[in-house]
Amino acid sequence: MRLRLAGAVLLSAAAYYVYLPLPTGVCEPWKLMLLDALFRSFMKASDVAHALGVCHRLHLLNQVVSWLEVIEARSSPVLHVTDSTLGGIPTRVFQPKGGKRMKRGIIYFHGGGWALGSGRMRSYDRLCRKMAEDLDSVVMSVDYRLAPEAVFPDQYHDALGAARAFLSSQVLERYSIDPQRVCVSGDSAGGNLAAAVAQELSSDDTVTVKFKAQALVYPVLQALDFYTPSYQQNQAVPILYRHYMARFWLEYLGADRSLESLLLANNHSSLDQPAIGASARSKLDWTALLPPERRKHFRPVLKETGTLGVMGVVPGLMDVRAAPLLAEQEVLGRTPKAYVMTCEFDVLRDDGLMYVRRLQDAGVSVTNDHYEDGFHGCMVFAFLPMMSGVGQRSMDNYIRWLDQNL
Ligand SMILES: *[C@@H]1O[C@H](CO)[C@@H](O)[C@H](O)[C@H]1NC(C)=O
Numbered sequence: 077m078r079l080r081l082a083g084a085v086l087l088s089a090a091a092y093y094v095y096l097p098l099p100t101g102v103c104e105p106w107k108l109m110l111l112d113a114l115f116r117s118f119m120k121a122s123d124v125a126h127a128l129g130v131c132h133r134l135h136l137l138n139q140v141v142s143w144l145e146v147i148e149a150r151s152s153p154v155l156h157v158t159d160s161t162l163g164g165i166p167t168r169v170f171q172p173k174g175g176k177r178m179k180r181g182i183i184y185f186h187g188g189g190w191a192l193g194s195g196r197m198r199s200y201d202r203l204c205r206k207m208a209e210d211l212d213s214v215v216m217s218v219d220y221r222l223a224p225e226a227v228f229p230d231q232y233h234d235a236l237g238a239a240r241a242f243l244s245s246q247v248l249e250r251y252s253i254d255p256q257r258v259c260v261s262g263d264s265a266g267g268n269l270a271a272a273v274a275q276e277l278s279s280d281d282t283v284t285v286k287f288k289a290q291a292l293v294y295p296v297l298q299a300l301d302f303y304t305p306s307y308q309q310n311q312a313v314p315i316l317y318r319h320y321m322a323r324f325w326l327e328y329l330g331a332d333r334s335l336e337s338l339l340l341a342n343n344h345s346s347l348d349q350p351a352i353g354a355s356a357r358s359k360l361d362w363t364a365l366l367p368p369e370r371r372k373h374f375r376p377v378l379k380e381t382g383t384l385g386v387m388g389v390v391p392g393l394m395d396v397r398a399a400p401l402l403a404e405q406e407v408l409g410r411t412p413k414a415y416v417m418t419c420e421f422d423v424l425r426d427d428g429l430m431y432v433r434r435l436q437d438a439g440v441s442v443t444n445d446h447y448e449d450g451f452h453g454c455m456v457f458a459f460l461p462m463m464s465g466v467g468q469r470s471m472d473n474y475i476r477w478l479d480q481n482l
Contacts, residue, residue: 099313102421103449103466111462112314119320134191134224134327145197155208159196163241165234166219168195170208171251180213180482181253183242185273187264187293187453189324190231191223199456203471210475211482214251216242220269227330228392235269236276243277243285259289259412259482263455264316264424265324267295271400271431278410289482291415293474294452297401297427298360299325299393300345300352303377305362305370306425313421316452321423329392338383344393346382351394359402365430401431408438415443415477417470419450443481445473 096112098105118140119133126133149157149168156171162183172179184207186193186200195204195217204215220226220234239260241247248255260277262270274290277283301307302322311318322339326332338344345352358364363376392398396407414435418428432444447454450466455474458467 096314099421101449102451103454104464107462107464108314108451111457115315132224137192138222141192141197142194145199146194147196147198147201155205162216162218162247163237165238167238168201168204168217170204170215172208172212172214175212178252178254180211180257181242181248181251182207182213182215182259182261182478183239184215184217185220185235185262185266185269186217187262187266190265190328191324195219199459202459203456207475207478211479214253223327228328228398231328232269232272232397235273239273239277240283243283248285255285256288257482258285258287259291259478260287261291263293264453265296267292268297268400271295271297272397274411275400275403275407278412279407287412289413289415290411291474291478292428293417293455294419294422294424295416295428295431296321296424297431298399301342301360302340303342304426305366305372305374307423308374310421310423313451316423318423329390329398331390335386335390338386342377342379343382344386346379348381348384349387351387356394356402359434360430362426362430365433366426370426370429401427401434405438408435408440411435411440413441413481415445415474415481417445417474419447419452419454421450422452424452443477445470445477
């Protein structure tokens with residue numbers, strides 16, 4: 077009896093911990109709740125370790141991730157898979173065996189808030205393997221440096237350096253990659269790096285081989301407005317909570333964590349900030365850039381007065397290499413044909429949707445693949461054990477777009 081009672085208490089405690097009211101319409105809510113419980117536990121554990129002075133919270137998280145997830149480079153009957161370098165940056169290379177003809181080439185940047193993850197993780201390994209097999213293409217998955225050791229612009233420079241090497245004649249020839257069919261891609265923070273790299277390289281006349289396409293999967297593109305409709309609507313939707321995103325930004329930009337509440341109050345982008353002119357504001361003015369069905373009933377949160385001086389302390393907030401949505405229209409107009417995936421239940425949805433609109437205004441051909449039941453990160457949960465339905469659908473459509481456009 078006592079045992080049964082204890083069991084019941086434990087079970088309800090577990091259910092209480094796991095249970096989370098989710099918005100109706102999100103794909104397979106129970107899977108998302110379990111994923112979230114796992115994530116939150118890791119986050120909590122790393123916060124405790126950090127507070128006790130055991131190690132930096134990001135180190136513990138990355139330890140757990142590599143212990144659970146990092147796998148060896150394994151070749152298969154159809155693919156050579158090796159750990160190599162690209163411009164000195166560690167990179168996992170997936171190369172189809174056989175066939176004489178030139179291959180398509182994709183450089184990929186993984187997600188993880190510029191602080192977590194690796195191209196050697198099982199999920200990214202499987203994604204890149206599938207891309208290489210289904211598209212008969214060479215895929216290079218770049219392990220750029222991570223926060224807290226590396227802060228902006230290190231991640232960006234690593235991504236850019238790897239991309240320059242990728243487009244060099246030595247690399248293209250060595251891997252039999254067709255210079256007319258190369259693409260830059262990434263998800264989340266990796267989508268941020270892919271967008272920034274696409275902007276830089278398409279405007280650089282010294283680079284002769286140009287990307288044919290950019291494929292951005294729920295990218296993060298700006299840090300000035302933490303009250304876009306999607307930030308407001310999805311602030312409590314796992315797995316990327318609104319305050320996690322503020323923390324990732326602060327870590328990336330090498331800023332103090334104590335600025336979190338300031339960012340979350342939009343105090344850094346108040347109307348009295350001298351660093352933010354009307355032109356910069358128009359680039360992320362979602363009241364003009366988003367269609368009414370995404371704006372819904374949400375109102376902008378624009379402070380008359382905020383915390384002055386923060387732009388001096390964290391200049392990266394206004395740096396287009398960190399926030400590609402701030403790019404000028406002429407720069408966007410030079411970037412390649414684009415694919416942008418967005419998810420309804422994602423704080424970053426409107427970063428992506430605003431970029432879609434700005435690319436279109438600049439004359440770039442854009443495919444926006446929007447998932448009404450999608451959540452942030454879904455594409456990398458397409459495989460076992462999660463087997464997310466929307467993850468599988470989105471991955472299939474992403475690969476199909478690449479097949480038809482690269
Ligand atoms: C935001 O700025 C206002 C006005 O300067 C100030 O009163 C408030 O404390 C600030 N809030 C945060 C979270 O920094």
